[in-house]
Amino acid sequence: MADTQPNNPLHGKTLETMLNELVDTYGWKRMSMYINIRCFTDNPSIKSSLTFLRKTPWARQKVEELYLKMKA
Numbered sequence: 515m516a517d518t519q520p521n522n523p524l525h526g527k528t529l530e531t532m533l534n535e536l537v538d539t540y541g542w543k544r545m546s547m548y549i550n551i552r553c554f555t556d557n558p559s560i561k562s563s564l565t566f567l568r569k570t571p572w573a574r575q576k577v578e579e580l581y582l583k584m585k586a
Contacts, residue, residue: 523585524578530564532581539584549576 519525524532536545537560546554551573553566567574 523582527581529567529574529577530560532577533560533563533567536577536581536584545580548580549573551576 540548542554542558546558551566553563567577
């Protein structure tokens with residue numbers, strides 16, 4: 515079966531993978547400066563951030579945009 519989204523750089527990347535890579539690269543404090551959301555500023559954790567991001571499309575989009583910017 516051929517790859518169905520060959521031009522989509524997010525294809526095959528889970529939100530958790532993106533978030534872990536962002537935290538490893540930027541850290542929580544710097545990420546909260548780029549994306550000002552409480553799950554990054556107040557007692558941040560991967561689990562709480564994933565819960566929020568999965569329920570909040572606009573915040574997930576910002577994380578995806580930051581991830582793409584980081585990879586560029």
